[in-house]
Amino acid sequence: MTVTENEAAGWLSERDNFLILTHIRPDGDTLGCAAGLCAALRKIGKTAYAAVNPGVTSTYLGDIMPYFASEDYAPEHIVAVDIATEGLFPTEFDRLKGKVELCVDHHPSNTHYAEHLCLDASAAACGEILYRIIRDGLGVMDAEIAKALYLAVSTDTGCFVYTNTTPTTHRIAADLMEYGDFAGEINKRCFQTRSRKRMELESRLLQSARYYEDGKVVIGGISMQDMKDVQASESDAEELSSLLRQVEGVKAAATLRELKDGDWKLSLRTDPAYLNATDTCALLGGGGHAAASGARQEGVDRTEMERRVLEAIQENLG
Amino acid sequence: MTVTENEAAGWLSERDNFLILTHIRPDGDTLGCAAGLCAALRKIGKTAYAAVNPGVTSTYLGDIMPYFASEDYAPEHIVAVDIATEGLFPTEFDRLKGKVELCVDHHPSNTHYAEHLCLDASAAACGEILYRIIRDGLGVMDAEIAKALYLAVSTDTGCFVYTNTTPTTHRIAADLMEYGDFAGEINKRCFQTRSRKRMELESRLLQSARYYEDGKVVIGGISMQDMKDVQASESDAEELSSLLRQVEGVKAAATLRELKDGDWKLSLRTDPAYLNATDTCALLGGGGHAAASGARQEGVDRTEMERRVLEAIQENLG
Numbered sequence: 001m002t003v004t005e006n007e008a009a010g011w012l013s014e015r016d017n018f019l020i021l022t023h024i025r026p027d028g029d030t031l032g033c034a035a036g037l038c039a040a041l042r043k044i045g046k047t048a049y050a051a052v053n054p055g056v057t058s059t060y061l062g063d064i065m066p067y068f069a070s071e072d073y074a075p076e077h078i079v080a081v082d083i084a085t086e087g088l089f090p091t092e093f094d095r096l097k098g099k100v101e102l103c104v105d106h107h108p109s110n111t112h113y114a115e116h117l118c119l120d121a122s123a124a125a126c127g128e129i130l131y132r133i134i135r136d137g138l139g140v141m142d143a144e145i146a147k148a149l150y151l152a153v154s155t156d157t158g159c160f161v162y163t164n165t166t167p168t169t170h171r172i173a174a175d176l177m178e179y180g181d182f183a184g185e186i187n188k189r190c191f192q193t194r195s196r197k198r199m200e201l202e203s204r205l206l207q208s209a210r211y212y213e214d215g216k217v218v219i220g221g222i223s224m225q226d227m228k229d230v231q232a233s234e235s236d237a238e239e240l241s242s243l244l245r246q247v248e249g250v251k252a253a254a255t256l257r258e259l260k261d262g263d264w265k266l267s268l269r270t271d272p273a274y275l276n277a278t279d280t281c282a283l284l285g286g287g288g289h290a291a292a293s294g295a296r297q298e299g300v301d302r303t304e305m306e307r308r309v310l311e312a313i314q315e316n317l318g
Numbered sequence: 319m320t321v322t323e324n325e326a327a328g329w330l331s332e333r334d335n336f337l338i339l340t341h342i343r344p345d346g347d348t349l350g351c352a353a354g355l356c357a358a359l360r361k362i363g364k365t366a367y368a369a370v371n372p373g374v375t376s377t378y379l380g381d382i383m384p385y386f387a388s389e390d391y392a393p394e395h396i397v398a399v400d401i402a403t404e405g406l407f408p409t410e411f412d413r414l415k416g417k418v419e420l421c422v423d424h425h426p427s428n429t430h431y432a433e434h435l436c437l438d439a440s441a442a443a444c445g446e447i448l449y450r451i452i453r454d455g456l457g458v459m460d461a462e463i464a465k466a467l468y469l470a471v472s473t474d475t476g477c478f479v480y481t482n483t484t485p486t487t488h489r490i491a492a493d494l495m496e497y498g499d500f501a502g503e504i505n506k507r508c509f510q511t512r513s514r515k516r517m518e519l520e521s522r523l524l525q526s527a528r529y530y531e532d533g534k535v536v537i538g539g540i541s542m543q544d545m546k547d548v549q550a551s552e553s554d555a556e557e558l559s560s561l562l563r564q565v566e567g568v569k570a571a572a573t574l575r576e577l578k579d580g581d582w583k584l585s586l587r588t589d590p591a592y593l594n595a596t597d598t599c600a601l602l603g604g605g606g607h608a609a610a611s612g613a614r615q616e617g618v619d620r621t622e623m624e625r626r627v628l629e630a631i632q633e634n635l636g
Contacts, residue, residue, distance in 0.1 A: 160478040160491075161509050163502040170492035173478075174485035184481040191479050195566045196533065203524040206517050215514065248513045 001116060003102075005129060008118040009137020011102055012041065012079075018048040019075035020067075021096065023088040026053050028155025028190060031060050033081035033104065033130045036148035038067035040134040043142065049073050053090055057235055059189060064151060077101050082126035082152075085111045104129055124164040127152025131172050143180030150176045151186050159191045197236040201226065202243055205255065210306070215249045216274065217313055219306055221256030221264075241267035241292075251275065254309050256302070264305040266295045268313075275316055283312040319434060321420075323447060326436040327455020329420055330359065330397075336366040337393035338385075339414065341406040344371050346473025346508060349378050351399035351422070351448045354466035356385035358452040361460065367391055371408055375553050377508060382469060395419050400444035400470075403429045422447055442482040445470025449490050461498030468494045469504050477509045515554040519544065520561055523573065528624070533567045534592065535631055537624055539574030539582075559585035559610075569593065572627050574620070582623040584613045586631075593634055601630040 003011065012018070020037055022030040034050040041048035049069030056065065069075070080100045083089065084107035089097065103114030106129060108121040120129050127149045134149070135141045153173055157165045160173070177183050194202075201222060209220035222237065230236070237257065244253035251274035255267045266284065269292050270277045277293035286295025297305055321329065330336070338355055340348040352368040359366035367387035374383065387393070398418045401407065402425035407415065421432030424447060426439040438447050445467045452467070453459045471491055475483045478491070495501050512520075519540060527538035540555065548554070555575065562571035569592035573585045584602065587610050588595045595611035604613025615623055 160488075161505045163505075165501065165505075167492035167495045170478075170488040170495070174488035174492070177485045177488070183483065187479045187481075187483075192564050193566050194564055196529070199524050199527075199565055203521045206521040207525075209517075211514070246510050246512055247517055248511050 002112075003116045003118050005118060005120075005133045006137050008102060008104060008116065009133045011116060012046075012133075013044070013138065015077050016046050017074075017076040018046065019069060019073070019078050019096075020048065020050045021078065021080040021083060021089065021093055021100065022050065022053045023083040024053075024090045025055050026060070028060060029125045029127055029152045030082035031056065031065055032148045032150070032152030032155070033126050035065050035067055036127070036130055036134060036145045036152065037079070037081060037104075039142075039145045039148060040138050040140050043140045043145070044138055049075070051093060051096075054092060055090060059193075060151075064148065079104070080114060081130065082106070084109050086113045104133065122166070124162075124166055124169045125153045125156035127156065128168060128172050131176070135175075141179060143182065146176040146179035147182040147186070150183060151190070154183075154186060155190055159187060195236055197230050197232040200230045201232055201236055201240060204230070205240060205243060209244060209247075211250075212310060212313075213317065215247075216251045217254075217310075217317075218244045218247060218250050218252070219254040219256065219309055220244050221258070221302060221306070223258045223302060224261060227258075241269055245269040252277075252280075252313060254313065256305055256309065258302070259296075262300060263298045264296070264300055264302070266297070266305075266309055268293050268295075268309075275313060280312050280316045283315060284308060320430075321434045321436050323436055323438075323451050324455050326420060326422060326434065327451045329434060330364075330451075331362070331456065333395050334364050335392075335394040336364065337387060337391070337396050337414075338366065338368045339396065339398040339401060339407065339411055339418065340368065340371045341401040342371075342408045343373050344378070346378060347443045347445055347470045348400035349374065349383055350466045350468070350470030350473070351444050353383050353385055354445070354448055354452060354463045354470065355397070355399060355422075357460075357463045357466060358456050358458050361458045361463070362456055367393070369411060369414075372410060373408060377511075378469075382466065397422070398432060399448065400424070402427050404431050422451065440484070442480075442484055442487045443471045443474035445474065446486060446490050449494070453493075459497060461500065464494040464497035465500040465504070468501060469508070472501075472504060473508055477505060513554055515548050515550040518548045519550055519554055519558060522548070523558060523561060527562060527565075529568075530628060530631075531570075531635065533565075534569045535572075535628075535635075536562045536565060536568050536570070537572040537574065537627055538562050539576070539620060539624070541576045541620060542579060545576075559587055563587040570595075570598075570631060572631065574623055574627065576620070577614075580618060581616045582614065582618055582620070584615070584623075584627055586611050586613075586627075593631060598630050598634045601633060602626060 020034040038048045050067045052068045080103040086097045100114040102116045104118045106123040106126045205220045241255040251271040253269045257265045268277045272290035281293035281295040284295035338352040340352045356366045368385045370386045396418045398421040404415045418432040420434045422436045424441040424444045523538045559573040569589040571587045575583045586595045590608035599611035599613040602613035
């Protein structure tokens with residue numbers, strides 16, 4: 001059943017000994033929500049821990065998330081934050097499937113797997129919902145909670161640059177910043193820092209870019225050899241597909257990644273008014289959204305992969 | 319004399335036929351303030367134009383600034399926005415020196431050159447001050463004004479990422495966004511678009527980077543030949559010095575630019591707790607702030623320039 005934010009707060013107030021779950025490949029939103037909720041519950045005298053999520057990257061470790069449960073913690077109530085489906089549980093949480101009593105989420109695709117679901121699909125970040133549950137419902141807020149929720153809200157909006165950002169997002173950020181001087185540090189860490197390996201991958205991707213259709217189409221890629229040369233890990237290569245889309249004048253950016261020898265993945269980011277990414281990727285056996293789709297081709301070399309991608313794009317340009 | 323925001327609004331209300339000045343190498347703040355003020359003054363029945371600033375780049379042209387005055391416009395009152403000193407007038411405004419009657423600004427270094435100065439040094443952007451003058455003082459606001467002021471506020475804070483961003487900045491952004499659906503377009507244009515030449519310069523700068531002191535110090539550069547190869551203009555090379563500072567673990571980033579054959583400029587960006595940029599640049603005859611300084615060396619080749627910069631850095635590291 002769905003519950004309001006106030007009902008969710010009431011439900012939390014009446015119980016104790018919580019375990020908070022975050023999603024696989026945890027981002028700032030799910031981690032910030034879990035940390036903020038742990039801090040808030042403890043502030044009102046409850047026992048609360050976050051379940052150890054092995055996917056936490058160095059960006060978010062340290063003082064952001066000092067709430068991981070020890071192995072012998074025996075929680076009474078399971079809460080999930082920012083997790084749309086049980087399929088997004090880390091495998092370590094398998095035994096908790098079917099046991100989530102409260103889920104707070106902002107994904108319209110939420111599968112209602114929890115006993116109680118508090119959902120606001122208009123929220124740019126799940127952190128916006130937690131902000132209201134904590135401040136208005138539980139009646140607490142301090143620098144620690146605010147820092148965690150600022151992390152949630154800022155990372156899910158790319159620091160207020162994505163189109164999901166609303167006036168509400170800005171107002172919540174403003175209120176949170178009143179509680180402490182943490183925004184500068186979080187912004188520096190999350191939005192103004194890139195690993196040297198990441199920088200080298202970006203550089204190689206840009207060097208590899210070939211432009212077509214008067215600069216409206218660009219194709220670039222990162223091979224296994226590039227990854228090896230740079231000694232890059234998967235996390236260094238995350239979200240690389242947004243880079244070429246930023247080039248002035250580009251309306252369709254195809255980013256190729258060699259996953260195994262001769263096995264290439266295409267990530268296509270487009271202005272859908274110019275090129276439908278779904279239709280283009282469908283020609284290569286893939287799919288996705290109109291502005292962001294993907295496909296995979298096996299047993300091809302780089303030149304052949306580029307040729308197939310360009311052909312699919314040009315066929316859809318008509 | 320200094321005036322309050324209300325007094326500035328009163329002064330504007332009592333007069334007519336304004337010319338608004340913007341600063342040299344105009345950014346989103348000065349242009350957004352001028353456009354917003356023109357739109358607001360026209361909305362209350364006044365005649366107002368912005369003085370033609372030849373330095374406007376393609377990012378800001380178009381619908382952002384449709385208020386440039388024709389040559390035969392004869393203004394009665396001169397207003398400057400976001401201009402700290404007359405030294406920052408474009409040369410085309412030379413004849414207007416000593417004639418500014420009202421200056422609205424947020425630079426603490428403002429030289430009080432105007433007859434009336436409305437200054438708030440706590441504002442992240444001059445647009446924050448104009449927002450209050452226009453909404454509270456002149457009593458108007460609409461999508462056109464709000465879009466111009468959002469441009470001002472967002473660009474001067476790097477889209478709410480710089481440490482100058484305050485809760486007030488976020489609240490003003492929230493209020494402005496209520497008036498129209500413009501933030502996504504401005505964010506895409508100003509923060510998610512880079513020219514192909516810019517991308518190529520960034521790529522070359524990253525490729526040139528050499529790391530020292532366990533990766534805490536980085537030195538990279540762009541030569542005349544790089545600029546020529548890429549056919550880049552000065553605007554493509556703006557603010558390149560922030561790039562290397564973003565590399566994870568870097569505490570001192572030296573970006574070198576060859577301005578003329580054998581004439582190199584250093585831009586040094588540091589964590590001042592690790593390295594004082596002023597002291598380091600002073601060894602090379604330059605200066606600036608503790609976290610951001612510069613220096614110039616003539617008659618050197620790239621290798622010698624890099625050697626001098628590294629030597630100055632290491633001398634200051636002690």
